[in-house]
Amino acid sequence: MTLTSAPAAAALTSARRLDEQDELARFRRQFVIEDTDLIYLDGNSLGRLPKRTAQHMRQAVEREWGGRLIRGWNEGWFTAPQRVGAKIARLIGAEADEVIAADSTSVNLFKLIVAALRARPGRHKIVTDGLNFPSDLYVAQGALQLAGPHHRLEVVASADGLTPPGDLAEAMDGDTALVMLTHTAFKSGWVYDMAGITAAAHRQGALMLWDLSHSAGAMPLALDECGVDLAAGCTYKYLNGGPGAPAFLFVRRDLQDTLLNPIWGWFGQTAQFDMLPDYQPGPGMLRWMVGTPNVLSLAAVEPALDLALEAGVDRVRAKSVRQTEYLIELWRAWLEPLGVGLNSPREASRRGSHVSLGHPEAWRIVQALIEEMRVIPDFRSPDNIRLSIAPLYTSFADIHEAMARLRQVIVERRYENYPSERFEVT
Amino acid sequence: MTLTSAPAAAALTSARRLDEQDELARFRRQFVIEDTDLIYLDGNSLGRLPKRTAQHMRQAVEREWGGRLIRGWNEGWFTAPQRVGAKIARLIGAEADEVIAADSTSVNLFKLIVAALRARPGRHKIVTDGLNFPSDLYVAQGALQLAGPHHRLEVVASADGLTPPGDLAEAMDGDTALVMLTHTAFKSGWVYDMAGITAAAHRQGALMLWDLSHSAGAMPLALDECGVDLAAGCTYKYLNGGPGAPAFLFVRRDLQDTLLNPIWGWFGQTAQFDMLPDYQPGPGMLRWMVGTPNVLSLAAVEPALDLALEAGVDRVRAKSVRQTEYLIELWRAWLEPLGVGLNSPREASRRGSHVSLGHPEAWRIVQALIEEMRVIPDFRSPDNIRLSIAPLYTSFADIHEAMARLRQVIVERRYENYPSERFEVT
Numbered sequence: 024m025t026l027t028s029a030p031a032a033a034a035l036t037s038a039r040r041l042d043e044q045d046e047l048a049r050f051r052r053q054f055v056i057e058d059t060d061l062i063y064l065d066g067n068s069l070g071r072l073p074k075r076t077a078q079h080m081r082q083a084v085e086r087e088w089g090g091r092l093i094r095g096w097n098e099g100w101f102t103a104p105q106r107v108g109a110k111i112a113r114l115i116g117a118e119a120d121e122v123i124a125a126d127s128t129s130v131n132l133f134k135l136i137v138a139a140l141r142a143r144p145g146r147h148k149i150v151t152d153g154l155n156f157p158s159d160l161y162v163a164q165g166a167l168q169l170a171g172p173h174h175r176l177e178v179v180a181s182a183d184g185l186t187p188p189g190d191l192a193e194a195m196d197g198d199t200a201l202v203m204l205t206h207t208a209f210k211s212g213w214v215y216d217m218a219g220i221t222a223a224a225h226r227q228g229a230l231m232l233w234d235l236s237h238s239a240g241a242m243p244l245a246l247d248e249c250g251v252d253l254a255a256g257c258t259y260k261y262l263n264g265g266p267g268a269p270a271f272l273f274v275r276r277d278l279q280d281t282l283l284n285p286i287w288g289w290f291g292q293t294a295q296f297d298m299l300p301d302y303q304p305g306p307g308m309l310r311w312m313v314g315t316p317n318v319l320s321l322a323a324v325e326p327a328l329d330l331a332l333e334a335g336v337d338r339v340r341a342k343s344v345r346q347t348e349y350l351i352e353l354w355r356a357w358l359e360p361l362g363v364g365l366n367s368p369r370e371a372s373r374r375g376s377h378v379s380l381g382h383p384e385a386w387r388i389v390q391a392l393i394e395e396m397r398v399i400p401d402f403r404s405p406d407n408i409r410l411s412i413a414p415l416y417t418s419f420a421d422i423h424e425a426m427a428r429l430r431q432v433i434v435e436r437r438y439e440n441y442p443s444e445r446f447e448v449t
Numbered sequence: 450m451t452l453t454s455a456p457a458a459a460a461l462t463s464a465r466r467l468d469e470q471d472e473l474a475r476f477r478r479q480f481v482i483e484d485t486d487l488i489y490l491d492g493n494s495l496g497r498l499p500k501r502t503a504q505h506m507r508q509a510v511e512r513e514w515g516g517r518l519i520r521g522w523n524e525g526w527f528t529a530p531q532r533v534g535a536k537i538a539r540l541i542g543a544e545a546d547e548v549i550a551a552d553s554t555s556v557n558l559f560k561l562i563v564a565a566l567r568a569r570p571g572r573h574k575i576v577t578d579g580l581n582f583p584s585d586l587y588v589a590q591g592a593l594q595l596a597g598p599h600h601r602l603e604v605v606a607s608a609d610g611l612t613p614p615g616d617l618a619e620a621m622d623g624d625t626a627l628v629m630l631t632h633t634a635f636k637s638g639w640v641y642d643m644a645g646i647t648a649a650a651h652r653q654g655a656l657m658l659w660d661l662s663h664s665a666g667a668m669p670l671a672l673d674e675c676g677v678d679l680a681a682g683c684t685y686k687y688l689n690g691g692p693g694a695p696a697f698l699f700v701r702r703d704l705q706d707t708l709l710n711p712i713w714g715w716f717g718q719t720a721q722f723d724m725l726p727d728y729q730p731g732p733g734m735l736r737w738m739v740g741t742p743n744v745l746s747l748a749a750v751e752p753a754l755d756l757a758l759e760a761g762v763d764r765v766r767a768k769s770v771r772q773t774e775y776l777i778e779l780w781r782a783w784l785e786p787l788g789v790g791l792n793s794p795r796e797a798s799r800r801g802s803h804v805s806l807g808h809p810e811a812w813r814i815v816q817a818l819i820e821e822m823r824v825i826p827d828f829r830s831p832d833n834i835r836l837s838i839a840p841l842y843t844s845f846a847d848i849h850e851a852m853a854r855l856r857q858v859i860v861e862r863r864y865e866n867y868p869s870e871r872f873e874v875t
Contacts, residue, residue, distance in 0.1 A: 055515040065519045072515035080510045084749070088691055089481040089498035093491045093825060100692055127740025129714035130556055137595070158715035158740075161728035165713030169563070169595060178726065257741070265514055266526055266744035287591030288555035289584035296871075298830065300604065302587035314553025314584075315683070318692035320746045323510070399519060404724065445722075 034353070038423035041349065047342050050334055050415045054263075062398045062425045066413030067209075067237055067377050070263030075326040083322035095318070103321040104269075104290075104312055110328040111262070111271045114336050115235060115254070116245035121273050123308045124258065124321060128236060128270040129162050130286075131255040134311060135272065136166040136201065137285040139230045139253065140174065142278075143200035147174045150194045150201070150229070153181040154208040159234055163203065185211035185366050185379075192223040199229040206244070207237035207375035210403045212367040214238070214375050218249040225250065230278075236260060239271075240331050241376035241413075242340040252278055261376065261413060262331065264324035272311050279307050288313035334415055342414035343376040349419060350378050350410060353426040361433050366407055376414070379407040380429075386445055387438035388429070395437065396428040460779070464849035467775065473768050476760055476841045480689075488824045488851045492839030493635075493663055493803050496689030501752040509748035521744070529747040530695075530716075530738055536754040537688070537697045540762050541661060541680070542671035547699050549734045550684065550747060554662060554696040555588050556712075557681040560737060561698065562592040562627065563711040565656045565679065566600065568704075569626035573600045576620045576627070576655070579607040580634040585660055589629065611637035611792050618649040625655040632670070633663035633801035636829045638793040640664070640801050644675040651676065656704075662686060665697075666757050667802035667839075668766040678704055687802065687839060688757065690750035698737050705733050714739035760841055768840035769802040775845055776804050776836065779852040787859050792833055802840070805833040806855075812871055813864035814855070821863065822854040 042048055055072045063071065087095045099106075109119035125131070136149070147170075149163050160178065167174040179188040187208075195202055202224040207214050217233065224231040232253040238244055240261030246254055254273035258264030274282060283304060289295055290312040293303040304310035331339070347367075354365060364381035368374040382388055389402040400410045410425065411417075432438055468474055481498045489497065513521045525532075535545035551557070562575070573596075575589050586604065593600040605614040613634075621628055628650040633640050643659065650657040658679040664670055666687030672680055680699035684690030700708060709730060715721055716738040719729040730736035757765070773793075780791060790807035794800040808814055815828040826836045836851065837843075858864055 055511070057516060063518055069514075069519045069521075071518065072510065077511050077515060080506065080745075084498065084506045084691070085481070085503050088495075089503060090483060092489055092497065093495045093827070095495075095692060126552065126556065127714070127743075129716075129740035130552065130712060133712045133714075133739075156715075157718075157724040157726060160726060161713040161715060161718060164728050165711055169711055259741070265510070266521060267741045267747075268745075269743070270740070285591055285595055286556060286559045287587040288553070288559075289582075289587060290555075292584075292587060298583040300583060300586060302590050313559075314555035314696070315685070315693045317553075317695070317743060317746050319506075319694075319749055320743050321693075323745055401519070 035420065035423055038419040041345070041419035045342060045419070047334055047338055047414055048418070050330065051418060053330055054416045056416070060397055062421050064398065064400045064410045064412070064417070064421070064425055066417065067260050067411035068401055069259055069266055070261060070327070070413060071416050072265070073263055073327050073330050075330070076265070076323055079326045080323055083319055100316070100318045103318060104316045105308070107321050107325055107328065108271060108308065110325070110332060111239065111258070114244070114328070114331055115239055115273065116243065117247055117273055118276060120307055121276055122271055123311055124269045124271045124324060125312050125316060126270060128234070128255055128257045129158060131270050131272040132159060132162045132234070133166055134284045134286060135232055135253045135255060136163055136203070137169065138282040139201040139232065140166065140170045142282055143230065146198050146200035148199045149176050149203060150179065150191070150199050151176065151203050152179045152188050152191055153184065154187055154210070154213060155203070155205045156209055156234065159203065159205060186213055186368070187215060191220065195224055195227040195229055197227060199227050201230050201232055203232040203234070205234040205237065207241070209237055210366070210407050211379055212375040212377045214373050217244070217251065221249050221251050237375055240336070240339070241343060243336045246273060247275070251275065258324045262324070263327035263415070265320065268324050269317055269320050274308065274311065284311050284313070286313045290314060290316065330415065339414045343412055344371045346412045346414060346417060346419065346422060347371065347374055347376065347378050350412070350422050350426065353423065354380060357426060357430045358433070361430070363433065377409055377411040379403065379409045381406045382408060382433070384438050387441040387443055388432055390441040391432045391438040392429060394441070396432060398425045398428050461846065461849055464845040467771070467845040471768060471845070473760055473764055473840055474844070476756065477844060479756055480842045482842070486823055488847050490824065490826045490836045490838070490843070490847070490851055492843065493686050493837035494827055495685055495692055496687060496753070496839060497842055498691070499689055499753050499756050501756070502691070502749055505752045506749055509745055526742070526744045529744060530742045531734070533747050533751055533754065534697060534734065536751070536758060537665065537684070540670070540754070540757055541665055541699065542669065543673055543699055544702060546733055547702055548697055549737055550695045550697045550750060551738050551742060552696060554660070554681055554683045555584060557696050557698040558585060558588045558660070559592055560710045560712055561658055561679045561681060562589055562629070563595065564708040565627040565658065566592065566596045568708055569656065572624050572626035574625045575602050575629060576605065576617070576625050577602065577629050578605045578614050578617055579610065580613055580636070580639060581629070581631045582635055582660065585629065585631060612639055612794070613641060617646065621650055621653040621655055623653060625653050627656050627658055629658040629660070631660040631663065633667070635663055636792070636833050636835070637805055638801040638803045640799050643670070643677065647675050647677050663801055666762070666765070667769060669762045672699060673701070677701065684750045688750070689753035689841070691746065694750050695743055695746050700734065700737065710737050710739070712739045716740060716742065756841065765840045769838055770797045772838045772840060772843060772845065772848060773797065773800055773802065773804050776838070776848050776852065779849065780806060783852060783856045784859070787856070789859065803835055803837040805829065805835045807832045808834060808859070810864050813867040813869055814858055816867040817858045817864045818855060820867070822858060824851045824854050
């Protein structure tokens, strides 16, 4: 399929030049990309499969499980949550013994939120804002309901749904047990000031919890340097860990022995195989584990982390900024004149690794892109065409071609063939 | 290696004859068994890899994730927890819409225990017994700690550590919110009277929760017929779902709309993609889900369930009983005279699919079996040599040979070469 229009073709030369100059270009060849005409800009929902992961999974299933059977536990499985956690730690500015990989993001948020509320007795409030994942709000609502009738969630509204509320710090007070935010907003891609907000929470004696799902692997983070207390995030977006991969969980070292995971399981117990009748929470991050680790899913995560560490998260971020800038340049030249808005920050330092373009027909445009233009972005209500850049495998040519096809959909009003009612995923 | 001694060789003929008459014998060829001299009797810790799972995992990783990317969610991933749950339901005597596969056994127990305590306000007690998994007790202790200072766990002691306490029903009273037990005891293999104990709990107005980890896939169960309220269990033992595979969770249909999962996540929400700000628990079993389902691990579970369904759980149980009887016959002939005890019930109807043999040097004997005799059983304190029979792949010849090698270890006192201190798994 060649959809590139004549004027767009001129700009293609510059995209190709940028790819030639890209020091991370070789990493694209490390991923399974069979359908080369398909432009995948949804790596912030599900990252691509690294070739080495495919190989490693055959090994994990066929040689380790099939061949070693129960002996696998002593040959690397037991330590997988810590080993994977230590690699994630290097990507997020934490120490190796501050991170484990286990359970889902939501379950990990539940553990951390309940623990935080119990660590701040007499305080009743969790502060968050309207840019947070609804899912994170649900977990907080459930945890608050367990905590008692006077506990409550304060969701500070965003004026435009794209940028954080200016008065977030004003909502933090002496009754605030916890401030929880998502570091990169899933709609606009807004990146918060981690150090500043964490400090504001601390000034009120509250704990600070960051959801790093849209940040980990896309940009350098400095959890320890920022004094962050708690964090969690998923590994299936920019960390390329596979669909529904285990999540991670961070607890600042000097809080590890005072906070208590509310879900007491045998993998979080001090002396697991003594099978003592009473739970004794393990030291360090061990206590944040619950049940038997999901070995096969952890095996899928690990090779992708090695790839990210090889590339270096600083270089990934530098390329991500160049690529979102490039995308925004094309938007300005081709799409702004057609009435498409920019829902992501223009300032690179405040922007994550995706760009959301706004259009009243965003939902139908996304359908047209997927169904007939061989571009996969995603839609986020009310009007976001969300275009994700995963610098390990997204090329400048991908961005160029996707923007050209998007332009064509809008110019030719191809989206009019699609229903405007959103259908539920079945 | 030929370790079969002369007298044992005579009995081998009868083992081979039993294998020839075994209607399930062909299922053994459905599993990856490369090391044919190794006798694996630890299928109740980690089941073997079905050949079709190896194939299916390549498909799930390479074709579905690698090739379909985010589109996989609409092509089977979303419904995997329900689809896998419905297959497990057929194995445990439940309806398709009463079971989902998600999270770990411990996380599922936590959800169910907290929900049960909240469904019985004013009642403060959970009743269990000393044969339950320590891990299950930990989860209950954690849940009770959240519930309040007057809540407590009553662990009715077993007189011998092998059989359940006779006065279990006496511990159930008007203050009992929940009775929780493991259906097949992990040390002795004792199988409880599910109908009788469930009825006793109900007579006191308590809810009944069964851990089916050592039962599911090994014997027919009749959760609905027995009026069971709640159940959970793992899929990596007799269900052959792989190391740390997702667990399952059962809630009786008429309780589904009244009980509430305390961990509120987006996959348990009514209209997940509407991303409404307030959590609204989904209908039926949907509300028991939390985060994004672990697609790759669910993919590993499914083919093994098909295998179990093909074999038929009644036939699996019939073979299991024949095999544990056969093992006990060999014990009586060869090992009882050497001072080895039988720690499992003699009555087949009260015995699960493993047999625990008792010996003061059990720990060293198990080490010798693994290190030099190419037999993998496992040890459970204080004196259990636990021999698991997985009828889908365990042959009578396996049992014969394992018992011959065990006899040799004891007769030749080979265990004396091994340390008596238990080392921690690293």
